[in-house]
């Protein structure tokens with residue numbers, strides 16, 4: 001892979017027989033690819049963060065259903081759709097916050113419902129998984145254009161942007177959400193530099209975002225999460241761009257822990273706050289962010305780094321890995337169907353009623 005291939009680079013590859021994933025736990029030191037042939041392997045891959053990022057999790061789960069269905073079909077050519085239920089359940093329990101996982105499984109269930117008695121599971125399930133994968137890439141390209149349109153050449157505050165976590169090719173079907181907008185804006189000559197928050201405790205910013213941007217030679221400065229206010233005050237930053245794991249009907253946004261802090265800081269420093277997410281991330285079944293299940297991961301992610309303890313043995317640690325930014329702190333949500341400024345329930349409903357890729 002060359003630096004320029006990253007534009008079309010995909011961390012998830014369907015081989016026809018298996019799903020190949022770039023193991024994100026080892027980046028940037030090692031590029032290790034793992035090959036999966038069953039759903040349980042993919043449940044573990046999602047849970048253990050071999051693959052992460054809301055759209056990437058959904059795509060992985062969709063292919064997980066294909067692999068599980070093939071296995072169940074080999075076990076029992078008639079009863080395989082019934083046996084598949086336990087695999088759908090296991091995939092649904094792999095991680096709780098990103099709604100793209102449940103959205104993808106719902107789509108796979110609809111494809112399953114089309115399958116006639118005795119038909120091979122590939123008939124409807126494989127094309128649906130491939131459609132989910134392909135439309136995510138297309139959605140990211142569309143959002144890249146729409147988001148870049150909001151970044152003007154002569155930004156009042158300056159020509160730099162800040163981002164959080166990793167929202168790039170690694171987190172999606174390719175190109176990225178917030179990082180896709182950054183890619184498009186860079187190509188149009190609209191930005192000079194990206195400030196990437198390290199994103200403790202899993203370091204998605206330090207390990208993954210810095211890796212993606214450097215490979216494309218987009219100037220990036222890595223900073224500790226606690227430097228944000230200082231940077232917004234002293235550096236020429238016009239926009240903070242983030243992705244989302246779930247957006248509720250009123251426009252509240254769940255995303256990587258620390259995103260809420262950023263929105264508050266953006267308001268104080270008069271920096272734009274842009275959320276970039278495909279409509280597969282919008283959960284219209286939930287009225288507000290208070291209803292979103294927030295994943296808590298092991299305290300060990302806080303108490304040790306690379307296997308080395310950094311806190312007193314036995315200390316209790318609290319590790320929520322997502323937070324919810326209230327809609328009133330969001331300047332604009334960019335989706336593949338269009339943009340929503342100052343989101344609220346009515347505007348979100350109008351957006352969702354539009355025709356789109358998904």
Ligand SMILES: CSC[C@@H](O)[C@@H](O)C(=O)COP(=O)(O)O
Pocket residue numbers: 052053054055098164165166167168171172176177178204242243244245255256257321
């Ligand atoms: C396109 S990615 C948007 C979000 O999924 C991303 O910002 C994020 O929070 C990822 O969390 P992760 O815990 O790494 O799966």
